[in-house]
Amino acid sequence: MTPGGAAYPWLDELNPQQREAVTHADGPLLVIAGAGTGKTKTLAYRVAYLISRGVDPSRILLLTFTRRAAQEMLRRAGSIVARGTSTTGRVWGGTFHSAANRLLRTHAKAVGLERDFTVLDQGDAEDLINLIRHDLGLHKQEKRFPRKAACLAIYSRCVNTAESLEHVLAHEYPWCDEWADELRELFKRYVARKQARNVLDFDDLLLYWSLLVESESAATELSKLFDHVLVDEYQDTNTLQAKILRGMRTGNDSIMVVGDDAQSIYRFRGATVRNILDFPKQFPGTTIVTLEQNYRSTVPILETANRVIAQARERYTKDLWSEKDVGQMPRLVTCTDETEQDAYVIDRVLTHYEQGIPLRRQAVLFRAAHLSDSLEVELTRRNIPYHKYGGLRFLEAAHVKDLVAFLRLLENPRDELAWFRVLQLLDGIGPSTAARVIDHVADHRNDPRSIASFSPPPAAEEAFSALAETIAQVAPMGIENPAAQIERIRAFYDPLLPKVYDNPYVRTRDLISLEQIASGYESRRLFLVDLQLDPPSSTADLAGIPTKDEDWLVLSTIHSAKGCEWDAVYLIHAADGFLPSDLSTGSEEEIEEERRLTYVALTRAKDFLYVTWPLRYYHKWYAPSDRHTYTQLSRFLTADVLRTLEEVNGAGESPGAPTDGAEPPFDIELDVAERVRQMWESYDV
DNA sequence: GAGCTCTGAATTTTT
DNA sequence: TTCAGAGCTC
Numbered sequence: 113m114t115p116g117g118a119a120y121p122w123l124d125e126l127n128p129q130q131r132e133a134v135t136h137a138d139g140p141l142l143v144i145a146g147a148g149t150g151k152t153k154t155l156a157y158r159v160a161y162l163i164s165r166g167v168d169p170s171r172i173l174l175l176t177f178t179r180r181a182a183q184e185m186l187r188r189a190g191s192i193v194a195r196g197t198s199t200t201g202r203v204w205g206g207t208f209h210s211a212a213n214r215l216l217r218t219h220a221k222a223v224g225l226e227r228d229f230t231v232l233d234q235g236d237a238e239d240l241i242n243l244i245r246h247d248l249g250l251h252k253q254e255k256r257f258p259r260k261a262a263c264l265a266i267y268s269r270c271v272n273t274a275e276s277l278e279h280v281l282a283h284e285y286p287w288c289d290e291w292a293d294e295l296r297e298l299f300k301r302y303v304a305r306k307q308a309r310n311v312l313d314f315d316d317l318l319l320y321w322s323l324l325v326e327s328e329s330a331a332t333e334l335s336k337l338f339d340h341v342l343v344d345e346y347q348d349t350n351t352l353q354a355k356i357l358r359g360m361r362t363g364n365d366s367i368m369v370v371g372d373d374a375q376s377i378y379r380f381r382g383a384t385v386r387n388i389l390d391f392p393k394q395f396p397g398t399t400i401v402t403l404e405q406n407y408r409s410t411v412p413i414l415e416t417a418n419r420v421i422a423q424a425r426e427r428y429t430k431d432l433w434s435e436k437d438v439g440q441m442p443r444l445v446t447c448t449d450e451t452e453q454d455a456y457v458i459d460r461v462l463t464h465y466e467q468g469i470p471l472r473r474q475a476v477l478f479r480a481a482h483l484s485d486s487l488e489v490e491l492t493r494r495n496i497p498y499h500k501y502g503g504l505r506f507l508e509a510a511h512v513k514d515l516v517a518f519l520r521l522l523e524n525p526r527d528e529l530a531w532f533r534v535l536q537l538l539d540g541i542g543p544s545t546a547a548r549v550i551d552h553v554a555d556h557r558n559d560p561r562s563i564a565s566f567s568p569p570p571a572a573e574e575a576f577s578a579l580a581e582t583i584a585q586v587a588p589m590g591i592e593n594p595a596a597q598i599e600r601i602r603a604f605y606d607p608l609l610p611k612v613y614d615n616p617y618v619r620t621r622d623l624i625s626l627e628q629i630a631s632g633y634e635s636r637r638l639f640l641v642d643l644q645l646d647p648p649s650s651t652a653d654l655a656g657i658p659t660k661d662e663d664w665l666v667l668s669t670i671h672s673a674k675g676c677e678w679d680a681v682y683l684i685h686a687a688d689g690f691l692p693s694d695l696s697t698g699s700e701e702e703i704e705e706e707r708r709l710t711y712v713a714l715t716r717a718k719d720f721l722y723v724t725w726p727l728r729y730y731h732k733w734y735a736p737s738d739r740h741t742y743t744q745l746s747r748f749l750t751a752d753v754l755r756t757l758e759e760v761n762g763a764g765e766s767p768g769a770p771t772d773g774a775e776p777p778f779d780i781e782l783d784v785a786e787r788v789r790q791m792w793e794s795y796d797v
Numbered sequence: 798g799a800g801c802t803c804t805g806a807a808t809t810t811t812t
Numbered sequence: 813t814t815c816a817g818a819g820c821t822c
Contacts, residue, residue: 177812209812234811242816259807259816314812380810480809502810542799569798645812671810693809709810 120164122192126157133401134158136368140395142388143370146432147417147715148408148677151370152181155344156188158368159203162340163193169202173338173360177345179206179646181675185344204338208353210645212317215324215334222330223320228637229310230524231644235508237313238264240529244301250294258288258295267299271315272350272382309526318352325359335362345675346371346391350382358394365395374421375712377671379705389426406432408677410439413721416756417714420748424707442721444754447762449728454490456762457682460722461496461665464680471497475666475678477713479693483685484667491665502669507647511609511619515626516643518601519594522587523636525558537608538579540572561587578604594639595631602627670713681717687725687743710748723749724762
């Protein structure tokens with residue numbers, strides 16, 4: 113009889129380890145869940161179990177890596193408890209950042225914020241840093257000062273790892289070491305500027321939350337809100353997040369974290385494997401449950417993946433096993449160049465498609481977003497639909513940011529970055545006039561409509577009054593109906609597009625999408641927050657609900673593939689320099705992370721796995737004399753791993769690949785000339 | 798002060 | 813290819 117007995121018959125759907133985790137009584141619980149071992153299932157059943165035991169759903173905090181992951185778990189939990197989603201819908205589910213946003217708005221006063229603060233995304237934060245960098249005159253030193261992106265990265269690392277600037281510079285950014293004093297000054301001003309403007313960046317969301325729970329009394333109050341805290345993907349949390357969790361469990365140690373140290377791949381964001389390795393030390397009395405039965409991959413695929421991760425330095429030992437005993441051996445495909453690699457992948461994709469695996473059950477994975485560029489061209493040429501995950505986001509496009517900036521300045525008129533962006537769209541307005549307008553608004557109780565009383569330079573008069581009128585019309589629309597607000601803003605903004613950017617037509621389409629997304633939101637604030645904290649991750653997210661017969665191939669960075677699985681997986685560019693990336697081989701930790709990244713990629717595959725690499729790679733902007741580089745197979749595919757792979761040649765299986773004379777010649781000699789002559793001999797008289 | 802054009806430099810992963 | 817920055821012109 114199962115522990116749940118007849119009361120919870122669905123517990124029988126779990127294996128003994130999963131059931132132990134789901135029915136765990138009290139105290140901290142660490143679930144080490146290998147790839148494909150039913151991690152999502154375990155969390156979903158845990159939520160269902162708690163609710164069935166009478167826990168109020170609104171007193172459960174479920175922290176996940178993406179909001180989509182939270183929704184998926186709650187959906188499954190909802191179907192288990194069979195009371196519909198209305199119950200589980202009340203669970204606090206989402207990312208650390210979105211939970212922070214929600215808590216900080218409620219307790220804004222406690223941390224010295226106004227409730228209507230706006231959130232800066234990475235690009236905004238970089239721009240703000242850049243403004244200050246210019247104010248300080250740092251941009252023209254005789255030796256180059258770190259770029260805005262580097263400055264923000266250093267800042268972010270300090271915050272997320274809770275390490276000193278000196279330590280971060282010495283260990284992660286040694287080439288910026290000499291700028292320690294200037295950077296400190298820059299960061300000091302950056303913080304002051306954000307506070308004066310009532311804006312938070314991503315890191316601040318976590319930082320303010322962590323400072324809130326640093327207070328014993330606030331921590332106690334917040335801890336009382338939740339009977340249970342559950343955290344997914346714990347291996348990818350950072351020091352700051354661990355600190356938050358400790359604070360949130362003041363006087364109640366019911367916490368369950370689930371993760372796999374072998375899949376920790378967000379070190380660059382300050383995540384540390386130490387969090388999961390040291391969890392039992394942080395929470396005394398921790399019960400550890402290990403899930404090792406893999407329900408995803410075939411035995412041969414698992415064997416390859418296990419051998420890759422076996423070389424890792426430090427980890428919780430676990431060896432995944434599977435009962436999916438049959439299956440094709442994973443293949444290592446050597447290609448002469450990228451073109452051949454593209455042709456091979458497409459050929460296999462189509463073959464599997466004809467055998468009955470839809471395109472969306474197949475995925476091409478790669479280390480960096482640009483590594484699929486040439487494949488995308490070829491897919492487009494052949495009319496094969498695909499969706500790409502990761503890489504440049506919809507929201508990062510300049511025109512989308514412009515429109516969002518309009519909404520932001522209405523939401524928080526102190527948001528100088530939003531103003532700056534919008535004002536400089538107008539002809540005749542540059543940085544200094546924009547700054548004067550911002551001061552003007554500040555002097556008029558931050559009422560955005562007050563720009564009407566500003567006197568712009570003559571060249572900008574007409575455009576400026578059009579802007580003032582737009583704002584005068586949208587401001588009274590309140591916070592409701594963001595789509596209507598966008599519609600009105602577009603009446604002003606669309607005509608500017610052709611002047612400011614190329615491709616105005618494509619950009620207008622994006623703005624229409626944005627308006628459609630906005631129509632699903634009740635308020636401008638909710639729309640803005642969602643857009644920043646949970647942005648659409650691919651063009652697929654923008655297209656609305658897909659119809660049943662729509663099908664597309666998935667292209668994804670390995671990072672974005674986390675938590676997903678496909679029947680057939682193609683890991684491309686498995687060559688040293690790309691995997692591991694040349695930029696990540698500076699330290700042993702970085703190489704270890706690249707190894708885990710490889711492991712994540714391999715374990716996404718259920719039935720078919722192809723690892724491909726081109727011998728020659730063509731660099732677009734690199735080495736002007738000879739842009740071809742010869743690559744070597746990824747160092748992670750050691751002799752031990754190769755024994756589990758079937759090695760094939762990319763050219764052999766891609767008939768019809770246009771290789772333009774690049775194929776090796778046959779070893780055959782025919783006297784064609786003689787044959788041609790013979791053709792006419794019978795006609796001789 | 799704004800805006801244009803030219804040059805040179807640097808290319809990961811994302812909440 | 814794209815982006816940041818410098819320098820020049822109006």
